[in-house]
Amino acid sequence: MELLKSSKKYQLFINGEWKNSISNQFIEVINPATGNIVGQVASGNIVETKEAIDAACDSFFSWSKETSKARADILMRLYFLLLENEEYLASVITNEMGKPIVQARKEVQTAAEHFRWNAEEARRIYGQTIQSSEKQKRLSIIRQPVGPVAAITPWNFPLSMVARKLAPALASGCTIVLKPAEQTPISAIELFKLAEKAGVPNGVINLVIGNPKEIGDVLLEDKRIRKITFTGSTEVGKLLYKNAAKQVKRVSMELGGHAPMIVFEDCDLESTVNQVVKSKFNNTGQTCVSPNRIYVQQSIKDSFINLFKEQVQSLKMGYGIDENIDVGPVVNQSGLDKVKKHVEDAIQKGATLVVGGTVSDKANHKNGYFYEPTVLDHVDEQMLITNQETFGPVAPIFSFETEDEVVKKANNTDYGLAAYIFTENLSRSVRVSEALEYGMVGINDTVLSQVEGSFGGIKESGIGREGGPGCLEEFLETKWITSTIRD
Template sequence: MFINAEWIEKDEKIRVVNPANGELVQEINKGTKEDAIAAIKSAKGAFYTWSRTTALERSQILEKIAQRILERKDELANIITTEMGKPLVNAIYEVESSSAYFKWFAEEARRIYGEQIPSNATNKRMMTIKQPIGVIAAITPWNFPLQMLSRKLSPALAAGCTCLIRPSSQSPISAIELVKIFEECGVPKGVINLVCGSAEEITDVWLESPDVKKISFTGSTEVGIELMKKAANTVKKVSMELGGHAPFIVFEDADLELAVEGAINIKFNSSGQQCVCANRMYVQESIYDEFIQKYVEKVKDLPVGDGRDLKCRVGPLINQSAITKMNEQVQDAVSKGAVILCGGKRAEIEPLKNGYFYEPTVLADVNDSMLITSEETFGPVAPIMKFVTEEEVLKQANDTEFGLASYFYTNDLSRAYRVFENLEYGIVGINDVAPFAVQAPFGGWKTSGLGVEGAHGIDEYLEVKLGSFLLKMN
């Protein structure tokens, strides 16, 4: 734990385990309610000074952080892979992306503009300025332990906020290393405070405190709803990046090879443990069989193993509960008529049996009665459904409470515009499964979230203040 610029030792520890082999990675200090309160006091005490630093000073510190992250790229990527399992190629992308967020918001720190408002009276002048909201709490998940934190802290620090951090207890080491980088790069005392521990002892304290002005959370919709309820008691500002259930649509006029490759990447990157992963795959009837044949051939060739092996493409799931969920969804689908074309069970060959590995799986003949078509999967299982018309597939794709990411493939420009405009999602990839960039907004519709990160994300950490000046006129 890191509170008021001090690393604090505790008797009680949290065990961090490598999901690829079950081995202990590290024991970290477990915080208590008292630690959560001390963190608030530290951040509140530092806010007055940090919020009044110049934009240039904050920008220079963030530039140093961005550079230091890149200098430690290989080390940080190895930490991510070891604590949560994703293949190194995905972990390296995560580190590079994390650095890019600090670089972007280093520049945005100097662009926090107000505006002059035309007045209706000759003796009055009106203007707005933007000021940091105050102490913020960033609560992050295990699947992107460095990037999610960077995406929240970089705009918060750029805006002049002081920060409380609670990373997932399953993958907290990346957050600890990021805080060490903050120390190296001159983030002042009290501006950053890190506490690991249970939600009841840490997050609830921050939610109840009137001194914490904003909560930024990434995680499940169910947990997000509960946090919003608790935040309402002190009228906190909240931004939420919640669950997803992304449709992936392939129209008959699509470039089939491109669509197959895209479907491989967006389903199996990070072993399917991303909120933007394709969860429902719709293929038009006339190309359904050809798509499946090509897709299954490639899925069968995906190397499964410890993410530290550079040949590995699919790593372990995070824990036994994830394996159980995969089994439940697959068995439910098969009981309702789905056909397993490959995979369909836990990987049990000798090098993998001690880890939480699930075979890359493709299900055909899937229908809407199955759990997997409504429940977020978060694993390497691809359910494929057949559709006939554009109108039909749009109705199916939008028939969900979620609205984060979506993808479709077509070479028809008119269709591209129609489908883009009619998909009820905050992010739409057209012939593109990587529509994510630091300079682009990232946020969901419906129960997939509130607010945006990335571009415009700094506004989530600012308050707008109106000044109206009544002048004495000569």
């Protein structure tokens, strides 16, 4: 069933009010599985962005001075509201970006957990008192919110990525202007409705949707915005980073990935294949930590491919509102074209097609962006798929002989977000995990994104971390205070 209606119109949220844009223009949100319009969203630009910044700045003083308990209480209310509305929110995610409903429910649960974790952390913003070498001196360090924040989120996790930025900002005492991806804005809109119910004061959170460049330029140019937090492509991240530097704005960025997955001959083969399939085809391969290069030791490669092929062929692809669907569509035509280009290039340059390799021709897929789950063998370093992030349901398999050889190949990229190792050898797991140039490494584990963990990359995969015990650090400034006490 399709719960969103094409006739429904959604508004922007600025200073506690839902409103249309001055231009009265709307963005059509398309279901990538069916081609149907699932809603029309008001398209704001420069005027609305400036209004949102004004509101965030005007409300900053009162919100930043609010007690940590009061802020935590609001976040906890939002946590419960998300869980109460789990089924509806999951259907929104499935309809606007194609994610299978089972995976969409997990995204809602993760989004809720971000609010609970940060509610708990809100009451643990500590300072320090330092003993001075002078009797009359008193020395201390306090932590204060950085100021109004601009957050820009991607389409592939349209609810949890918003939560991952909103929750620590609010917990720290910052106010927010959020620009979600124009492909998937409805999840953010529904979250803001719940935030309103939870008691977030007017002006503390503001939602603008529209032309990314126009909105982004206003956010970057306004000196009152003290921090940019962004999740998206490395290409866009570099532009934001460059422009933020003009004002020395604080930035945190989770950018592109090109994750290697290394399968050693001493792994538990069946368990490894199960995890690799689940990780590779989660969200139709449209995740920044998706394994894009699967390195399998030569001695077990044939056995690995046979098991892998069998499992991939059993995956069910379709409109994700069906409980039995494993793989949905890619998000749009450009995403589909990129997948096709990478596969065609690999085959032309000598890769072997194991399974898949084509746009689905099934009747119930004809209006969507469906690409068959695909496995390629004999992939090498000259192919596009080896050097670019595919963001689709394609698993390229490489072979290797030695540990040193595969570590060198895995590190041969400008990206440094996530990497994976499968081995039963403890010493090897330590050696390789420490040698890999990535911000996150999973050992016999592919679930890296957890609210308790520190999520982020190195090299061109980003700056800063999200989640975990240090989740508020990115939204706090350190102030050093000295005073002289009179006798």
